[in-house]
Amino acid sequence: MMARRSQNGADRATSRPVTVSVDAMGGDAGPAPIVAGMAWSAQKNPDIRFLVFGNGAQLEKLVDKRKALAGRCEVRHADGVVTMDSKPSHAMRHGKGTSMWEAIDAVRAGDAQVCVSCGNTGALMAMSMVRLRKIPGINRPAIACLWPSRNPGGFNVMLDAGADIRADAEDLLQYALMGSSYARVGLGLERPRIGLLNVGTEEHKGRAELKLAHDMIEAASQHAPFDFIGYVEGGDLPSDRVDVIVTDGFTGNVALKTGEGTAKLIRELLKQAFNYSPLSRIAALLAVTSLQRLRKRIDPRRVNGGVFLGLNGLVIKSHGSADATGVSAAIKLAFELGQVDFPARVAARVASLSAPVQGAETDSGQVYGTPK
Amino acid sequence: MMARRSQNGADRATSRPVTVSVDAMGGDAGPAPIVAGMAWSAQKNPDIRFLVFGNGAQLEKLVDKRKALAGRCEVRHADGVVTMDSKPSHAMRHGKGTSMWEAIDAVRAGDAQVCVSCGNTGALMAMSMVRLRKIPGINRPAIACLWPSRNPGGFNVMLDAGADIRADAEDLLQYALMGSSYARVGLGLERPRIGLLNVGTEEHKGRAELKLAHDMIEAASQHAPFDFIGYVEGGDLPSDRVDVIVTDGFTGNVALKTGEGTAKLIRELLKQAFNYSPLSRIAALLAVTSLQRLRKRIDPRRVNGGVFLGLNGLVIKSHGSADATGVSAAIKLAFELGQVDFPARVAARVASLSAPVQGAETDSGQVYGTPK
Missing domain, CATH: 3.40.718.10 (Isopropylmalate Dehydrogenase)
Incomplete structure (x- = not known):
């Protein structure tokens, strides 16, 4: 990954806060490494905020343990989980209420600028297409x-x-x-x-x-x-x-x-x-x-971090087996792209x-x- | 590569001489590393013989320098060379007389059990198909x-x-x-x-x-x-x-x-x-x-050594940039497969x-x- 010019907000003319919505339930090892990665990112970057989706009680516990996340991370309960062996078409039709769905919807609603998930790639893409829609011309x-x-x-x-x-x-x-x-x-x-x-x-x-x-x-x-x-x-x-x-x-x-x-x-x-x-x-x-x-x-x-291109909203797929380092790399990428309203740039390029x-x-x- | 049971002919019940026809002109660095690889193989394996095709004068000189090849390598002059940027279809139609064509034809004529070339893959496959024909059913x-x-x-x-x-x-x-x-x-x-x-x-x-x-x-x-x-x-x-x-x-x-x-x-x-x-x-x-x-x-x-499967005859493609070690690995593979009349076995399997x-x-x- 590249170095940003500076991690200090005061030095960076373009810096503005970015809220990342995180699907905390999709990874192979559950939410713990994901919350650890969030904390790591928060510690390094003062301009980052989180909306995290999944089992509320479990997440509150994990988030409360991380000082770096205090006041910068909102937990939103979601009941369902999209598993690694879900068929994308099934997840798309019946995925409402899952942590994946709700994390994507936070981008759609404008509550977050970018969504990160460690879950099932096919399901994540299918849901992202349904909720965010393709850029015209794509x-x-x-x-x-x-x-x-x-x-x-x-x-x-x-x-x-x-x-x-x-x-x-x-x-x-x-x-x-x-x-x-x-x-x-x-x-x-x-x-x-x-x-x-x-x-x-x-x-x-x-x-x-x-x-x-x-x-x-x-x-x-x-x-x-x-x-x-x-x-x-x-x-x-x-x-x-x-x-x-x-x-x-x-x-x-x-x-x-x-x-x-x-x-x-x-x-x-x-x-x-x-x-x-x-x-x-x-x-x-x-x-x-x-x-x-x-x-x-x-x-x-x-x-770590596969960027979904061609949608009206930014979604980043992290490896299912990502540990805190991997999750943090995906979140860093999410922050960088979230800062510049990347989907709008892609849309302009395609329209061009x-x-x-x-x-x-x-x-x-x-x-x-x-x-x- | 695997070890054979023994390199000593006397110990190997199944051992029989194998003649390898070599296209010496196809490699990126000309015939020198190819003849060096042949000499290396000959030194390690008393059951191997060579027919080598290309510029006669150049090859005689290279072969004469290698004691291991004495009495075990026949040079056959061929005028043309198939270059790396030849179109396969062109090489197939106009390739007669090239070292590649003649090396393949030696297998067709039964003078050799297997052909090795470092040349253009597409041309080698096209010529092999024309000269050796596909196994029925392939x-x-x-x-x-x-x-x-x-x-x-x-x-x-x-x-x-x-x-x-x-x-x-x-x-x-x-x-x-x-x-x-x-x-x-x-x-x-x-x-x-x-x-x-x-x-x-x-x-x-x-x-x-x-x-x-x-x-x-x-x-x-x-x-x-x-x-x-x-x-x-x-x-x-x-x-x-x-x-x-x-x-x-x-x-x-x-x-x-x-x-x-x-x-x-x-x-x-x-x-x-x-x-x-x-x-x-x-x-x-x-x-x-x-x-x-x-x-x-x-x-x-x-x-090193891509084996062409599905033809009535054995052809092995060596890397264009192979040095003596690489060429020798391809020749070893050629010898192993040449010993057992491999194309006949594949034909039987497909017919089965x-x-x-x-x-x-x-x-x-x-x-x-x-x-x-």
Whole structure:
């Protein structure tokens, strides 16, 4: 994640309070790590407020224990819980009254600027679409995620990470526009470089809808504040030749989980390698800060937070297994995007497709400052 | 890669000489690393012979320098070279006389049991299909690759890694059958566990053709020597709950390159972390054997070799950038599979679909021995 210019409200001209609505019941380990993550964020950021939804008695108890949350967190009781194995369509039809539903509705009602949930991704997206509605002109919303990379800021953006398993050429063009807005606002890049994920960089390879999307994004880039670099491959996801990687939600989800799975395997093997012999255990002791430096760089908790793009309201999906560090990272992202009314910027960018020149600078606001 | 029971021909009841035809001109660095890899393999394995295709004068010079190749390697001159940016369709129509074409034709003519090339994947597959033809009953051939995993043998199999960007349910079923044969012969697994790659493990998720393929593979598994474990996700590629992961060539190629790209990024970051300070450089010195142990485990050169499944003849694609170690790994794989007439086993397995019970044991031969 990037460093903001300063954590001190007085130094930040643009700073304004942001209320985050939190679905506290969706995570794998219940509400405790979620409230811990909230407290952590509150401690670091005086401009943040919370509305937290779930079992009232349980939440009051957890919140009362956290000094940092005193006077800055309102508990709202919600009876139901959307489980990890709920069908999205069922959750959408019968989800009213669940903590997830109510957390989303707080954004709809204007009580909060952004919603964070660790729950079932499919259900969260289905409910968000029903309650917040899609931005005019958007066919399929997308989930954008951060990807550790060789770029100076340390991250690339990939979308769709799994909102919808289908995407036609028109959808991929919209992902390019929305992803470029996210990279401008979220990563502070003036002209993000957009790449379209394919199996080869030669133009004759790939599926028909990709060829069409290639030409549409190229045409749109003539009047938009991004550069289209054409096709990229799986190996380019962490590269420094691209900032935003556009793909359908099936491929994006497989890529995301493959990357996470590979990193996890290597972490385990690294641990085994250093546990192999007494000498290697001594080496590990000496190498401990080097290894911690590496671990921090590829820690999946630091890139926690899938941003739902294309809705009239901001929803962020946190990993179901996120601990306090992970939840806090998702809340930080929520705060940054909540400060600048991000959905309005995306809407302006998408609308600019029909009036490209006038709309060219609509999303130029930058949230993050210099990369650390 | 697995250890064979013994490298000594006398100890191995099943050992018989294998001639490998090598396209020496396709690699990124020309024929030198390829001939070096051949020499390395020849040195370790007395049962291996080579037919090598490319620029005759250049190859004679390189081969003459290698004692291990004396009397065991025939150079055959071929004028043309298929370049990395050749269109597969063009290479297929105009490729006659290239080193790639002639190397494949040596398998067709029975002069060699298996062909290895570092060249353009698309062209190699297109030419292989034209010259060797598909096995009766196979609609789309596939490329199977090894994937570092937590399984005792150290590897899983994934297919299709990029032979064809499309795959319908019938194709995915055939991939399951061919992948199971490969795992039985190549990894020595009696009942490989097959998984179908999807975005979620719940049965209501995913594309329509995946649901159909799920049911077809499940039905086929009733009479076949493999277990179908249902859907798996990207994070399961390195897991020990599955042996063979089935997917279309687009998704498989993105996953493969994403995994490789992630591993490469982590290797770079690890290096940076240990170069950070004088103390961390000392730590690196002490940790050198631990780190080498890790490097060896995830070294992409050791898993080099995409096996083309579904053709009347064996072709193995080596990485374009493979060095002598990588080429030698691909040749080792070629030798192992060449020993058992692998294409005939796959053909029998595919034919068994119409007569499942009789065909159930056709591919039970094991090439690799105990995992090291």
